[in-house]
Amino acid sequence: MERNTSQDAAVRAEALAQRVRAARLPEPGERARIRAGAGVTLADFAQTLGVSQMTMSRWERGAAEPRLEQRVAYALLLREVAAATTEEAS
Template identity: 50%
Template sequence: MSEIFSAVDALIAKARDGGDLPQPAERERLRKAAGLTQVEVAEALDVRRETLARWESGKAHPQASKRGAYAFLLAGLADIHGTQGPDGWLIPARAAKPASTEKGE
């Protein structure tokens, strides 16, 4: 039973420190790779552009009410544009899914 609480504690700690989000510089890189402006992303997330700029600089972190949507956006952009690993190397985006095959092929 204590293993379950340890696992839950780890998830809470991860959520508190922004563990579900890439590093601030990677957040900016992903946005720019997609050709999105801070204004576009801020409007979609219903925050001020200055707030998004602070998230991208690491001076602030999104609160829970915005974190999920922001993490979802960044994960989608990482799927398209790749993401930067902890060692600084770019990890390519997932390969395109193979076309489905019909029965009997």
């Protein structure tokens, strides 16, 4: 039984590590550049992530940082928007 607990803990630890890796955000100025470069409004990002426009503005400026789960979603959104913008430019 102890072995399963250790294995379960290892699985949970790896899952958390994956979320932390996925949550890496670009620097604040780059966040704004990615969003604006795609022609997406701050309000659009806020609505997509389920936060207020003020919260989104703080995240974008680096005045506040999202919690882990929100951070993962924000990082993913930024990566997808950046990729879509790059594809369009090619």
